[in-house]
Structure formats: structure tokens, C-alpha cells
Amino acid sequence: MKELIKKLVETYGPSGNEDKIRQVIQEEIAGLADEVRTDALGNLIARKRGQNGGKRVMLAAHMDEIGVIVTHVDEKGFLRFGAVGGVWPHTLLGGRVVFANGTVGVIGTEKVEDEERNKVIPLEKLFIDVGAVDKTSVPVQIGDVAGFSRPFADMGKRLVAKAFDDRIGCAVLIQTMRDLKKTPHDVYFVFSVQEEVGLRGAMTSAYGIEPEMGLSVDVTLTGDTPEAQTMAVELGKGPAIKVKDGRMLAHPGVKRLLVETAEAIGIPYQLEVLERGTTDATAIQVSREGVPAGCVSIPCRYVHTPSEMVDYDDVTNAVKLLVAMLEKPIIL
Numbered sequence: 001m002k003e004l005i006k007k008l009v010e011t012y013g014p015s016g017n018e019d020k021i022r023q024v025i026q027e028e029i030a031g032l033a034d035e036v037r038t039d040a041l042g043n044l045i046a047r048k049r050g051q052n053g054g055k056r057v058m059l060a061a062h063m064d065e066i067g068v069i070v071t072h073v074d075e076k077g078f079l080r081f082g083a084v085g086g087v088w089p090h091t092l093l094g095g096r097v098v099f100a101n102g103t104v105g106v107i108g109t110e111k112v113e114d115e116e117r118n119k120v121i122p123l124e125k126l127f128i129d130v131g132a133v134d135k136t137s138v139p140v141q142i143g144d145v146a147g148f149s150r151p152f153a154d155m156g157k158r159l160v161a162k163a164f165d166d167r168i169g170c171a172v173l174i175q176t177m178r179d180l181k182k183t184p185h186d187v188y189f190v191f192s193v194q195e196e197v198g199l200r201g202a203m204t205s206a207y208g209i210e211p212e213m214g215l216s217v218d219v220t221l222t223g224d225t226p227e228a229q230t231m232a233v234e235l236g237k238g239p240a241i242k243v244k245d246g247r248m249l250a251h252p253g254v255k256r257l258l259v260e261t262a263e264a265i266g267i268p269y270q271l272e273v274l275e276r277g278t279t280d281a282t283a284i285q286v287s288r289e290g291v292p293a294g295c296v297s298i299p300c301r302y303v304h305t306p307s308e309m310v311d312y313d314d315v316t317n318a319v320k321l322l323v324a325m326l327e328k329p330i331i332l
């Protein structure tokens with residue numbers, strides 16, 4: 001899957017600007033679904049029809065990534081910017097961003113006083129330098145959005161990239177579509193938009209699909225780095241089956257189904273309790289009259305920085321888990 005993963009993570013696609021990444025995914029899933037459509041918000045929805053008797057199942061992974069939006073251009077051509085999604089200022093200085101038209105920007109800062117050297121420089125003091133000599137030579141405008149620019153790195157077992165949140169979920173969904181030869185269920189693979197700004201794509205797509213069960217595939221935090229938060233999730237210990245996050249309690253039947261499936265096929269798994277943050281499953285769970293929902297998480301270090309890290313075995317095991325779950329009847 002590494003070639004697919006590299007392609008997905010290196011593609012541009014901040015929230016609200018998912019055209020390019022949707023195009024890439026659409027090409028990757030060509031011929032794998034019975035129906036493919038894009039809804040009014042931009043969600044890419046691929047349906048794999050099952051034989052009768054199965055459930056209507058929705059799997060969601062978000063295509064969008066966090067980014068920055070131009071708010072002001074000064075006379076010398078420097079850009080001020082705001083955040084699109086959870087962008088933290090301490091991850092930015094010296095970094096590079098790239099706009100939809102390919103314009104590269106470097107993030108610089110105003111003068112830092114001696115007493116400020118050990119403090120986080122707030123967003124308001126940062127600017128983007130696109131290499132312009134004056135205002136008229138700036139190749140982007142107010143409202144244009146950039147994403148982090150960082151190449152994929154294959155460290156062997158561990159992988160590093162920008163936007164593993166949630167292109168790794170997109171990769172897992174695509175590979176699941178490839179490996180799932182037969183299913184009794186009507187399966188909708190949703191590559192959603194605007195998750196990072198409030199689960200908006202999952203909200204509308206779930207309303208349209210009316211699933212009988214919903215799952216998101218997204219990243220989760222870990223507790224396995226020096227002086228990390230206390231959290232019982234580690235890289236390489238298997239995909240994490242969500243029990244709870246900041247906004248959702250997973251449906252106990254969905255959680256049990258995932259646990260039983262992992263045990264039946266003999267893959268490692270972890271139980272996830274995430275104290276802050278959430279996924280598309282939250283929006284699915286509370287759509288219409290309510291949907292039994294859960295989440296398969298890929299453990300990820302350094303989430304929402306330009307260098308997010310996952311374990312390759314966790315990724316391939318997540319695919320095995322989803323394929324095995326979709327191959328048999330679902331009883332919640």
C-alpha cells in the first residue's frame with residue numbers, strides 16, 4: 001500500500017478545497033464500486049452492492065487536511081493568515097505551505113524579544129512569504145488556502161507524512177475496496193469533506209445514505225512518546241477500536257463486533273479512549289434517528305503537525321479487520 005499512501009498524503013486538499021484529492025481517489029477506486037457519485041458538499045461516495053439480506057453500512061474517511069487561509073496581503077507582499085481546522089502556531093515557524101496553484105510559502109515571524117524566546121509565537125505574529133517582491137507579484141489572494149508541504153518518508157515499519165490525518169484512513173478504505181471480493185452488505189465508502197472544520201461532510205452524507213451501521217476510519221493519539229499524555233494506545237500494537245472520544249461513545253454492539261472480528265482473524269488490536277477530539281462517526285451516530293456507530297483508529301504520533309507518524313502494520317491490519325467484518329453477517 002505504500003505507493004498509494006505516498007500519493008494520497010502528498011496531494012493538496014485542505015478543508016473546502018478537496019477537488020484535487022477527490023480526483024486522485026476517484027482514479028484509485030475506478031472499477032471497484034457499483035456506483036460512484038459526488039454529493040453537493042463534495043463528498044465522494046462509492047457504493048458496493050451486496051446480496052440481499054445484509055445491512056446498509058457506511059464507512060467514512062475524510063479527504064480534507066488542516067491548512068491556513070490568507071486573510072491579508074501587505075504592500076511588500078507578505079501574507080497574514082488564519083487557521084483552517086486545528087493548526088497550532090508552534091508547528092509552523094520555518095515550515096512551508098503550498099497553495100492550490102502550486103505557490104510555495106515559507107512561514108516567518110515578526111521580531112521575537114529575548115523574553116519571548118521560550119514562548120509559543122502566536123499566529124498573529126506569523127506571516128507567509130511567497131517570495132514576492134511587492135503586493136502586485138503575489139500569486140495568491142485573500143481567501144486562498146494552503147496546506148503543509150512535506151514529503152512522505154518510508155522508515156520501514158514506521159511512516160511519516162503530513163496529512164496522515166486522514167489520508168491514511170482514505171488509503172485503508174481504498175485497500176478495503178480492493179480486497180473485499182464478496183459481501184452480503186450494501187457498503188458505502190465515503191471519502192468525506194470538511195471533517196477538520198466540524199464533521200460537515202459526514203453529516204450530509206450520512207443523512208443521504210441512511211446507514212444501519214456507521215464506522216469512521218481516522219487517526220487517534222498515542223501515549224507512547226517521552227513524557228506523553230497518559231493514553232493506552234501505542235504505535236504498532238494494532239488498529240485501535242474506539243470506545244470513547246471527546247464527543248462520542250461508540251455503540252457497544254459495533255465495538256463488540258470489531259473486537260470479535262479482530263480476535264477471530266488473529267490480528268492485534270487496542271481499545272481506545274481518547275479524551276479530546278473526535279471523528280466523522282460522531283456526525284453519523286446522531287444523524288436522522290440515530291445510527292449505531294463506531295470507529296477504527298490508526299494510532300498516530302504528532303497529529304496535526306507537518307510530520308505525523310503511523311505504523312505500517314497497524315494500517316494493513318486495519319484493512320484486514322474491515323474486510324473480515326464486511327464479509328460476514330452483522331448482528332449488533
Ligand code: CO
Binds near residue numbers: 165196
Ligand atoms: Co484531524
Ligand code: ZN
Binds near residue numbers: 166195218
Ligand atoms: Zn481526522
